Amino acid sequence: MKFTEEHKSLAETVKDFSQNEIKPFVEEWEENGAFPAHELFKKMGNLDLLGITKSTEVGGMNLDFSFGMVFAEALGYAADLGVITAIGIQTDMATPALDRYGSVELKEEFLKPSVNGDFVSAVAVSETSGGSDVAALRTSARKDGDDYIVNGEKMWITNGTQADYFCTLLNTSDDDPHNNKSLVIIPSNLKGVSIGDKIDKIGQITSDTAPVFFENVRIPQHYRIGKEGQGFKMQMQQFQEERIFMSVSCLVILDECISKTIEYCHERQAFGKPIIYNQSIHFRLAELQTEIEALRSLVYRACENLIDGNDVTYLTSMAKLKSGRLIREVSDACLQFWGGMGFTWENPISKVYRDGRVNSIAGGTDEIMLNIICKHLGILPKK
Numbered sequence: 001m002k003f004t005e006e007h008k009s010l011a012e013t014v015k016d017f018s019q020n021e022i023k024p025f026v027e028e029w030e031e032n033g034a035f036p037a038h039e040l041f042k043k044m045g046n047l048d049l050l051g052i053t054k055s056t057e058v059g060g061m062n063l064d065f066s067f068g069m070v071f072a073e074a075l076g077y078a079a080d081l082g083v084i085t086a087i088g089i090q091t092d093m094a095t096p097a098l099d100r101y102g103s104v105e106l107k108e109e110f111l112k113p114s115v116n117g118d119f120v121s122a123v124a125v126s127e128t129s130g131g132s133d134v135a136a137l138r139t140s141a142r143k144d145g146d147d148y149i150v151n152g153e154k155m156w157i158t159n160g161t162q163a164d165y166f167c168t169l170l171n172t173s174d175d176d177p178h179n180n181k182s183l184v185i186i187p188s189n190l191k192g193v194s195i196g197d198k199i200d201k202i203g204q205i206t207s208d209t210a211p212v213f214f215e216n217v218r219i220p221q222h223y224r225i226g227k228e229g230q231g232f233k234m235q236m237q238q239f240q241e242e243r244i245f246m247s248v249s250c251l252v253i254l255d256e257c258i259s260k261t262i263e264y265c266h267e268r269q270a271f272g273k274p275i276i277y278n279q280s281i282h283f284r285l286a287e288l289q290t291e292i293e294a295l296r297s298l299v300y301r302a303c304e305n306l307i308d309g310n311d312v313t314y315l316t317s318m319a320k321l322k323s324g325r326l327i328r329e330v331s332d333a334c335l336q337f338w339g340g341m342g343f344t345w346e347n348p349i350s351k352v353y354r355d356g357r358v359n360s361i362a363g364g365t366d367e368i369m370l371n372i373i374c375k376h377l378g379i380l381p382k383k
């Protein structure tokens with residue numbers, strides 16, 4: 001991955017934005033239980049930060065995914081995985097399929113305002129009955145003239161209470177589970193759409209996550225993205241950008257865990273010397289930084305492959321698995337070296353320990369990533 005001056009300039013812009021427009025407000029947004037998505041996204045839209053990889057027809061910059069990845073990595077300077085993930089929903093989780101397969105009219109109505117920051121988007125796949133087994137989801141749409149009537153409920157929807165629309169995966173026929181699904185856009189202000197209470201999560205408190213209910217919601221069939229029955233495949237493709245985003249956007253946060261812990265261990269004395277002089281500590285920190293760099297290289301390689309048009313499922317699943325595990329490993333190890341202070345909120349590590357836990361669950365669990373990797377290796381037992 002060779003970064004050009006354009007990549008570096010984008011990274012600087014996003015770093016500045018993250019440090020000045022997000023990081024200083026995180027505490028206040030945690031107290032409020034959510035960040036103001038419309039306000040923040042409008043600021044980002046004004047700086048052309050929400051459509052880096054999107055087509056120029058909708059106001060995007062039409063740059064290749066290496067720029068999207070640089071954007072996601074530099075968001076790490078916001079130092080809050082809640083807001084970072086919520087931004088990723090807008091840029092890389094709820095909108096890639098719409099950009100790739102949506103009709104001109106659909107993009108004009110929903111993608112353009114997502115790129116300029118007027119709309120907040122959400123992706124609605126998971127359900128109360130299960131998130132891992134996407135093929136088994138139950139929300140469905142039946143045809144009525146030129147419309148669909150949608151019934152069902154979605155669970156764990158990030159940006160759920162603030163979203164203007166949901167990019168929703170649902171069943172549109174009785175075909176087999178991999179060919180009976182479509183991706184449709186469901187505006188949140190339609191009759192029959194209701195949003196449940198914000199879920200009381202362990203971490204990522206700045207982002208709002210909620211259940212969404214659809215009761216006889218009427219939408220025109222042209223709110224469907226692409227062909228009917230292709231939704232499962234489109235969502236699986238859309239998951240790849242999501243998984244690269246999740247893997248790359250935690251790297252700066254992990255780097256900072258290490259650098260801040262090194263700083264602390266230089267200052268902190270025990271037995272007449274700084275604790276960093278203990279080999280068990282400096283070796284461990286060096287080992288973890290090596291793991292972070294290895295993850296960085298893996299994600300960059302996945303990104304290069306994506307740009308070349310290859311199937312990146314194998315590499316992105318590995319990156320997602322590794323990043324989810326590494327956030328837990330790095331934050332746990334670093335926290336230990338802060339001693340008693342590590343078990344307070346008076347250090348920069350505890351928040352990562354708390355907020356990073358969900359990265360092994362959301363966007364596909366570690367076990368599902370392992371299943372995919374095993375499938376590619378030909379070692380997943382046949383059903």
Ligand SMILES: Cc1cc2nc3c(=O)[nH]c(=O)nc-3n(C[C@H](O)[C@H](O)[C@H](O)COP(=O)(O)OP(=O)(O)OC[C@H]3O[C@@H](n4cnc5c(N)ncnc54)[C@H](O)[C@@H]3O)c2cc1C
Nearest residue numbers: 123124125126130131132156157158361362363364365367
């Ligand atoms: C904070 C948060 C935000 C989220 N945001 C969104 C969002 O915006 N949109 C959205 O659609 N979803 C979202 N999700 C849902 C998330 O993707 C699901 O929680 C996740 O896919 C797991 O589904 P589940 O919770 O139903 O767990 P289950 O599918 O019930 O799994 C439970 C356990 O069983 C394991 N398991 C299941 N199948 C297998 C298997 N075959 N082999 C081995 N182990 C297995 C799982 O790995 C897991 O450990 C979010 C979740 C959280 C917590």
